[in-house]
Amino acid sequence: MSKRAYFVTTPIYYISGNPHIGHAYTSIAADVLARYHRTLGPTFFLTGTDEHGQKVEQAAREAGFDPQAWTDALIPKWKALYAAYDVGYDDFIRTTETRHTTQVVAVFERLKETGDVYLGTYEGWYCTNDETFWLESKLIDGRCPNPECGRAVQWLSEENWFFALSKYRDRLVAYYRAHPEWVRPERAYNEMMSTLEGGLDDLCISRVNLDWGVPLPGGGVMYVWLDALLNYLTALDYASDGERFRTFWPPNVQLIGKEIARFHTIIWPAVLFALGLETPNVVFAHGWITLEGEKMSKSRGNVVDPFELVERFGSDTIRYFLLREAHFGSDFSFGEEKVRLRRNGDLGNDLGNLVKRSLAMLARYRNGRIPAAAPSALGARFADLGARTGALVERLAFRDALEAVWEFVTALNRAIEEQKPWELHKRGDDAALDAVLYDLCEGIRWLAHLTFPFMPATARGMWTQLGLAGEPAGAWSDELVWGRLASGAQTAPAEAALFPRLDASVA
RNA sequence: GGCUCGGUAGCUCAGCGGUAGAGCGGGGGACUCAUAAGCCCUAGGUCGCAGGUUCGAAUCCUGCCCGAGUCACCA
Structure with missing residues (x-):
């Protein structure tokens, strides 16, 4: 059974401002998928930036x-x-690249040739200030509905290119019915189905009234969203x-935030x-990170700076937190105290301490040399752990995957508590002591291996x-x-803990 | 307003037709290899409210209340 090449994408991020934690979230999830799939075969992880459109142009002019x-x-x-977050993409595409x-x-x-793109007339109420067309029904007293504008609108009629989207409606519905899992989570599928x-x-x-975009033959620029979507194709040539296109198309998983599901x-x-x-x-439309239950936004002033965060907690702690705290499709509330609890609990007390105490005992009782293997009940009990965890990662059930791994950490x-290596050592029960130390x-x-996709630095x-x-x-x-x-290899236990305890003043 | 999703132990959530579960926090205990970590024991919550279906409902149906999302850009 040959394993097909794996292609995963993030949205290309709209570059109108600085990156925030949500961009890191999507990128980290894609990175976990990519790192996991690289163990299985050829993998391509694509990300990039969406650089055209009115907002970018405006921001640039203002600056x-x-x-x-x-x-x-x-x-x-x-x-x-x-x-900063150890995200290793294979390609980073910018929509401004040639x-x-x-x-x-x-x-x-090509779409013109097939007739899917045609010339038509775009008419509507236009607000010159907002550079936006408004539906008649949205107007407030015949004026621009933007509360910060409220100016008079004018009827405008433009010659524009159209994509024959309506023609594909029935085929889309049929496709949705035939592939009930192609949009996930189910919530997103249902919403899009009802839109259809x-x-x-x-x-x-x-767009004829905008310059900052891909120029189209005959004038105007391409609508930024179509321009952006095409990155998934253009990055593969x-x-x-x-070659890239032939190897990797179509994408196995395209990660998006739920707000761009329609596109x-x-x-x-x-x-x-x-x-x-x-x-x-x-x-896959993942959930939003909220801050103490509230949507992050600049106007609320509650945006989490991803650079400050990683500096304080470290990349692996944040990566672990983001994927462990909530199911990937659900929103979850971010809070630094929660990060600290995961860090000190799951990572420090459970995992970090396990590594430290195990290697310390090996050093003390066996000069740090790995003893001979012995039949292991533990090994038998977790024989399917890799298969189980892998299946969960493939389903993007990151939280469940990490839970499965942590059951092993706890075991x-x-x-250690059950075998009490210190007593075996005192008693001189070498066989039993070797067996436990080897198991550890x-x-x-x-x-x-299991944590590598999630926390590459820690795993190394x-x-x-x-x-x-x-x-x-x-x-x-x-x-x-x-x-x-x-067996027989010399271990090299580190002096420093994998996850030193953070006290409350850090968070 | 239409649609969608939630409302279960202090907190975060799982369960989704058969007499309430996990993790964390809190309380107690025995140990010492270790990051005062780990391990063991311990949670008596009318599962938002009111009806209904059923031998039996967090679990299905209806109505209501509350919260969030979405229908324009936004991971």
């Missing part, structure tokens, strides 16, 4: 920059976010039928239908302390076989 110079200046900060814009135009031409049942209008995909689960598959391409296996701690080392090796730390070279790699089904840890 006294030309839009390109402005986005160029912001990019390092975005890339720094990935570095490789993207040329392909966008090629797609546009409400009917679809064709989509205006060009779709237009030239590149990714209605417009996007319709575009792919029009292009005659396969659709993604799964579009190892319990094994082998357990730590397993934990290094455990690996190195066991005296192993490199880093945890290879499929769990091959590596998580009890007894693979070679």
